[in-house]
Amino acid sequence: MTCSCFIVPKSVLDRFAADASLPADSREAFAATASLETVWRTLRSAHTEASQSRLAIAPIVTTLAAAPATPVFDCNSSTSLPGTALPSTSTDATGKRAGGEAAAVAQFYKDCFGRNSVDNAGKTLVSSIHYGAKYNNAFWNGSQMAYGDGDGNIFIDFTLSNDVIGHELTHGVTQYTLGLGYTNQAGALNEAISDVFGTMFRQWQGGQAVTAADWLIGSGIMGPAAKAKGYNCLRDMAHPDAGHCLSAQPADFAHYVPGGDPHVNSGIPNRAFYLMAMAIGGNSWEKTGKVWYAALTAGSSPKMSFKAFAKRTRAAAKQLFPADPTVLAGVNAGWKGVGVA
Amino acid sequence: MDRLKIERRGGFTGLPARGEVETASLSAADLASVEALFRRKTPPPPSPGADRFIFSLSRHRESGVQTMDVPEHLLPAALAGAVKEELP
Numbered sequence: 001m002t003c004s005c006f007i008v009p010k011s012v013l014d015r016f017a018a019d020a021s022l023p024a025d026s027r028e029a030f031a032a033t034a035s036l037e038t039v040w041r042t043l044r045s046a047h048t049e050a051s052q053s054r055l056a057i058a059p060i061v062t063t064l065a066a067a068p069a070t071p072v073f074d075c076n077s078s079t080s081l082p083g084t085a086l087p088s089t090s091t092d093a094t095g096k097r098a099g100g101e102a103a104a105v106a107q108f109y110k111d112c113f114g115r116n117s118v119d120n121a122g123k124t125l126v127s128s129i130h131y132g133a134k135y136n137n138a139f140w141n142g143s144q145m146a147y148g149d150g151d152g153n154i155f156i157d158f159t160l161s162n163d164v165i166g167h168e169l170t171h172g173v174t175q176y177t178l179g180l181g182y183t184n185q186a187g188a189l190n191e192a193i194s195d196v197f198g199t200m201f202r203q204w205q206g207g208q209a210v211t212a213a214d215w216l217i218g219s220g221i222m223g224p225a226a227k228a229k230g231y232n233c234l235r236d237m238a239h240p241d242a243g244h245c246l247s248a249q250p251a252d253f254a255h256y257v258p259g260g261d262p263h264v265n266s267g268i269p270n271r272a273f274y275l276m277a278m279a280i281g282g283n284s285w286e287k288t289g290k291v292w293y294a295a296l297t298a299g300s301s302p303k304m305s306f307k308a309f310a311k312r313t314r315a316a317a318k319q320l321f322p323a324d325p326t327v328l329a330g331v332n333a334g335w336k337g338v339g340v341a
Numbered sequence: 342m343d344r345l346k347i348e349r350r351g352g353f354t355g356l357p358a359r360g361e362v363e364t365a366s367l368s369a370a371d372l373a374s375v376e377a378l379f380r381r382k383t384p385p386p387p388s389p390g391a392d393r394f395i396f397s398l399s400r401h402r403e404s405g406v407q408t409m410d411v412p413e414h415l416l417p418a419a420l421a422g423a424v425k426e427e428l429p
Contacts, residue, residue, distance in 0.1 A: 079418070136426065137352040139392040154426055155354065164353065171391040182391060190391060218354070229428050234354055246428070247355040263355030 067110070068117035069124045070102040075131045075146070082128045082144060094159050098127040098147060101165040108166070108201045109173070112285045113293045118172030125169065129159065138164055140171035153225045161220030166201035167194040179300040186303050188265035195266060196273045196292060199237060200284050210277045210284050222246070237274045240267030253306070253339035268338050269306060276313075276334030280327055287327050291316045310335045345375065346399040349424045353392040360424035364400075371417040375400070378415065379407055388412040396421065 072095045075083035086095045102125045109115040117123040126144035135148025138158040145168045147158040158164055171194050174180055180190035195217050203213045218234035231246040240249035249267025250256060257264050277288040294316035295309055313331050321327040335341065343364040350357050364372060378385075379400060387395060394413040398420070399406055413421060 133422065136354060136356070136358075137392065137394065139353065139390055141388070141390040141393070143390075154356075154428065158353070167353070168392065174391075182387070194391070226428060231428070234356075261350055261355055263351070263353075 066116070066122065067103075068106050068122050070099045070106065071124065071126055072099040073126065073128045075128050077130055077133045077149075079132050081131075081141065081146060082126055083130075086129075092129070094129045094147070094149070094157055097159045098129050098145075098165070101159065101162050102127050102145070102169065104162070104205060105166050105169045105201055108204050108285075112200075112204065112289060115173070115293075118169060119176045123172075125172075138168055140168045140175075142175065145169065150221060150223060152223060154223045155221050155226070156223045158221050161218050162205060163195075163198040163202040163217055164221060165198075167198035167217070170194040170197040173197070174296065177297045177300070178304065179302045180304060181302045182262055184259075184303075185265070185305045187262035188260075189269055189304060189306065189309055191262040191266035192269035192273070193292070193296060195235065195237060195270050197289075200289050203283070204285050209282060210288075211281075213284070215274055218246075235263075235267065235270065237270040240271050251338070268340070269309070272310075272334040272338045272340065274334075275337040276330045279330035279333045287321060287324075288330065290320055291327065291331060294320060306340045310340050344401045345420065346401065347420055347424050348397040348399075349394050349421075350397070351393060351395045356426050358424035358426040360420075362420060362423045367417075367419060371419050374417050375420070378409065378411060381409070384410055385412055385415050388414045394421075396424075 072086040072090075073081075073083035074086050074092070074095065075081070086092060086099075090096070106117055106125060109117070117125060128144060128146045129149075131146040131148050134151040136150055136155045138145065138147045145165070147164075147168075148155075150156045150158060171190070174190055174193050178193075180186045180193070182190060199213070199215060199217060202208075203210070206213075215238040216233035216236055219232055222231060222233065226246055230244060232244050234245065234247045235249060236242050236245050239245075240251045241255075242248065247263060249264055249270070251267055251271050253268055256268060273288065273292065276291075277284045280288050291313050295312035298312055298316070301308065310331075313335075314328065317328040317331045345362045345364060347360045347362065348357065349359070364375070367375065375398075378398065387393065396411045396413065396416050397408060398411050398416070399408040
């Protein structure tokens, strides 16, 4: 979708739409464009509201699709989404990876948490590859994933890290569940939940117990220039402030950055999850992951604080594992370790 | 001659990027887009979803400096492509 039409202020469009000296068809066009300004302004909240409204009818529709379809589209270096459908016969390695890993993430959510796609109703998981020119990013746009190829210097193909694909899809899950905003602690929690489930997916796919995992985010997308300077990841959930992280983060609440980007302060709950998983042991998705999934799906709370989420995880630990006190103890140790009491 | 300073934040990587563009180098369409952005009375809303870029766009003129946040879907490609990441 190209959006240059929205750059002209609505007041100007309204004035042209009412200008009797202009031809009728031009005035209609200006009026139509003006109406889109409002649509775009509300699109972000509408995405969340629409997603949240699905919660009430989710039990009815979960049987509609047993597993989500995972089509892939090729942007061919443009920024128009979704792009051109990639045929099933395509040999594009990025396309195969994007579709295959999206299906694997869906399987991860189904096997580990009994969830059917991001909306728990079998929503089709659309991936667009080769987005933009040398685009150093991947994102969830409220409806689908998009992956850049990287500049080949600092970053390479963003589909090369399976935790990145798990991260982006999890933004969809969060949108349909907790409905977190994107500022302050809620925004940081939003990003942390994507890193947590992204790395958990990576561990699940690799059959790694918590002690065998590296807890790195984005290790597969680091380009030669980044590696040459000693950066082996974007973020390290075990050591968010370490020098080998290209985007180092605060490791505890004492270093929380007021007004900081969600990707900065997410280091705090990221490390809380790591500390919990290490204290509880085993496979992250079996106990620690189930506690976080229960907290994530316990109802919408767009402005949730770290403390409120921590409270949810404690309640989930008690409810899910009443006979295993090590789980609640691990959850408590994790939050205490990052200064969120 | 006006100068545009562009600072990018956000995105999955969280790695900031910066760049500068002389307005004289912009196409007429891109220049019109920039002027329309600075005529806005309220800042545009962020792009929907998560891990999207946000650009801080500063226009340096003899009369002073104007700055506003612009979501990536509203920034002309010539400006978005003018920023470069700097490794810390």
